[in-house]
């Protein structure tokens with residue numbers, strides 16, 4: 231295993247069962263008082279930049295982000311992962327191994343109140359059914375030891391994935407079985423279908439996403455725990471709160487706004503949040519519009535140090551290594 235120290239933890243690379251490398255993170259978090267505005271949670275201070283500082287002890291919160299695929303074929307224009315190669319599924323053992331190695335980095339931590347496991351380093355997780363199976367297995371291992379366990383799937387909602395509806399239903403089954411302690415995030419980013427097609431060429435249209443989620447949610451109880459998150463990485467592309475209000479029920483969905491992370495692809499394609507790491511201003515208007523529409527809204531902002539150390543989504547050091555190898 232190769233390990234790179236970053237200000238909030240480690241980026242690691244291991245060889246997967248399919249003979250290619252997989253990248254994962256083990257990191258700490260500053261705490262939501264420092265990097266989150268969410269009025270509905272009582273966190274109402276505007277965040278004008280997040281200074282790097284102490285992270286919470288890992289026994290309180292530990293974030294592990296693993297790869298569900300070797301590379302990715304979704305080709306989102308703001309993401310460096312496709313440069314690593316096509317999205318071939320990581321195996322069930324690959325995913326358990328990444329979590330095992332991440333936890334083994336800190337033998338001094340015997341348990342944590344909250345292990346957030348994000349299937350969000352490389353790959354679109356809904357192509358890989360073993361993601362769900364691995365989350366069940368890890369819950370079975372950790373929960374009897376008293377660990378808080380919060381697996382999270384973030385999806386671009388790929389078109390042409392015939393298994394998607396059933397996959398999301400099964401993930402919501404897991405969420406209910408874990409008493410709501412699993413997360414589902416849909417990466418919407420913008421309500422403009424034109425920009426979505428340009429930047430997320432393999433994702434469904436926003437209306438198709440709304441229809442599919444309606445079909446999934448109409449005949450089941452409201453899933454336990456945190457509502458489903460509609461995620462928006464802010465750029466100049468529109469976020470039409472009224473349209474979102476028509477397409478997604480506030481009973482089931484909340485909105486989360488983040489800056490577009492400074493990946494190499496974003497810098498090359500000019501997809502950035504102007505001033506988004508230093509000032510609340512870029513988020514203010516859209517946060518208000520979504521709240522006026524009745525949504526609960528989270529604004530979540532990483533520090534410069536987190537973004538520059540490539541721990542944020544869309545970054546992957548394997549891409550840089552590959553580019554360097556290719557000269």
Ligand code: SF4
Pocket residue numbers: 302303304305306309310311312351352353354386544
């Ligand atoms: S953002 Fe996610 S789905 Fe899109 S290319 Fe990157 S890893 Fe794949």
